Amino acid sequence: MFSGIGLYVKLLCFDYNRHILSNQSNMASFGRILHGCCKNIRRNVIGMGLFPGLYSIPSRVYATNKMRKFYVGGNWKMNGSKKEIEEIVNNLKKAELDPEVELVVGPPACYLEYTKKILPPNISVAAQNCYKVEKGAFTGEISPAMISDVGGCWVILGHSERRNVFCETDQLIAEKVEHVLCQGLGVIFCVGEKLEQRENGCTEKVVQNQLKAVLGKVKDWDRMVIAYEPVWAIGTGKNATPQQAQEVHCQIRNWLRKNVNDKVADTTRIIYGGSVTGKNAKELSKEKDIDGFLVGGASLKPEFVEIINARKGDGNPCN
Secondary structure, three states: OHHHHHHHHHHHHHHHHHHHHHOHHHHHHHHHHHHHHHHHHHHHOHHHOOOHHHHHOOOOOOOOHHHOOEEEEEEOOOOOOHHHHHHHHHHHHHOOOOOOEEEEEEOOHHHHHHHHHHOOOOEEEEEOOOOOOOOOOOOOOOOHHHHHHOOOOEEEEOOHHHHHOOOOOHHHHHHHHHHHHHOOOEEEEEEOOOHHHHHOOOHHHHHHHHHHHHHOOOOOHHHEEEEEOOHHHOOOOOOOOHHHHHHHHHHHHHHHHHHOOHHHHHHOEEEEOOOOOOOOHHHHHOOOOOOEEEEOHHHHOOOHHHHHOOOOOOOOOOO
């Protein structure tokens, strides 16, 4: 009987390696299988009184960060020329990148198509912003339809520089999120607090208010990545400690569980941004609710490879 249970678990691990890491949408199915496995163990092993201590196995199995595909985005902001972009891309092509990482780069809008053309197929392109409608008299704006037309797959929305420098409101950002998702693209949705808000103990309230704004607008959470970026740590050289970042990531995941559902809470990737470097990425990546990074200045440098590979070699839960 024990060998049979061992075989069952090994089959689960094989299924994990073959499907889960390559397809985020399979997460819920794997969770149901693993949940069923625990129920069978309860009934067939614990029920026989062989291991009474195993009654502590939870009836509900939540995902860990190693069951959510690691996600790294490079936000190039208003930087780069064709020559510089070519150098960045060549560096990524030469590097041995972790194949278990979903990698996205966000060049300035005028370089979206050029960047897409020279990137290898395993790296996607994100726009840094867009507007909330498909077309019209909106000078200087671009639409999700245009982004898609030149090969973009993602849009960064709600970044603190859009909120604080360009005065974008929660309502406008939420309308953008809704339109981007309706157009079939993915959203990297940024949230985060200013220094004075953190010092006043308002971090959780600020972040939750930013999340509440999009709650009724998101119909497909599979195409949402949430990026926690404390404003005081962006481009300042300061960064949240792994424990500070994990605390907020955990609060976000709990908010999703309470306000959306367990599946969304378990499968939505929550990534960290805020002076991420090759030196601190590995420690940050060890936290259970940190599922990747949104990287600013370091994504323009060779050390971006170290950040992408922060979890390389850590294995998976079934090893």
